[in-house]
Amino acid sequence: MITVISAAGEKLFPQFINQLKLHQKNALVVLTTRSHNQIVNTLKKSNVNTNQQFYINTTASSTEAVNAIPFNPDDLTGLSIAITQIAQTIPNPLVIFDNFTALSIRVPDQHFARFIRFIADNFQKNNIACIILLDKNAPPTTASTTLLNLADEVIRK
């Protein structure tokens, strides 16, 4: 099941942190704007245990940790492999994308729309739940329209 949370840019980070607090176990988090350390420090202040979450870090200057793996955000094939490989190791996985809009501006729109179709199909096939945060003020693109059309639920904040 794919849930899209569409919010204004400045509200995306609080929404994202909220989701991480709600899903402390079995979450596979794809970071697109902030580093793993920043997220861990923010969550620590709220006494959230991140040990049972797994992070794919697509931000620059990231290092590999026990539960965090750096990944090149321009490489969507690699990202699709990484998500599937980690999701296999987590019971009832939930994939949470940080700011999907930030990821989408790094690759061509049509290319990213195909990626969305692919992962939506993949998540459905492999029983992976997913939460995607989208900037509602960003200009509409083929990718964002595809995402909103494929989502099972769209929550507008």
Add this chain to the structure above:
Amino acid sequence: MRKTQLLALTALFVTALYLLIIASNQSEPTLTLVGDLSFVIVSLCAFLATLLVWKKIPHSFTQEKNAWLLTSIAFFLFMVGDALWAYAELIQKTEVPVGGLPDVSWTSAYLIWIAACTLVRKDVFDPNPRKKFIFAACATLAAVWPLLHIPAIRAEGAYHLFNVLYVSYDLLLLGLMLPLFLALLPNINRLSTPWLLFSVAVGTRIIFDILFAASVAANTYATGHPIDLLYLISYIIITFAADAKRRLFP
């Protein structure tokens, strides 16, 4: 210690032992015995390691689970081919003809492995599948074409077709693994390691199969030939690839 890790280390140990023996003993019966036994043990390790990974993958990931099952069946057939070859050489004391039972077993293994790689490919986002397919087809032609012009192979015709076909299978496998390999190259970490190792193993197989086809055609091949080391190394890499995949699971 993980079972897959134990299998990988066993394969490595057997190959080290093989190297030690062939370096110190050049008599043909010893080379045949050690070579044949090493092939069977190392291919058994590769088969068991891939089978253990298949067991570990959750049922909901049907496509990849099936791919690992097919991979383990392929390596079972590689092992059967190696065992049949060893049986003919060590028990029946006959030279194995090209196109015999071992070749049937290895060919089936290759075809099943190709099917497994196709399944894995379907599980991966590939923005340019057509380009990769054209590249794989051209690479296959480029590698096989010169082989068909080796005088000995030309003279023997279909007799050596099996050996030339192995190179084509390898290249087809590499063509299927190439998108994974290229996509994962800038992201070498514990998630990419299994697929990178698989690609390297296929690359090693390509070199082995080309050298094997050429040396069989030139009538210079016998078990224990230095090129056999590449064959063993490709199995070792597969076993380590399976272990790298198994290591991802808690």
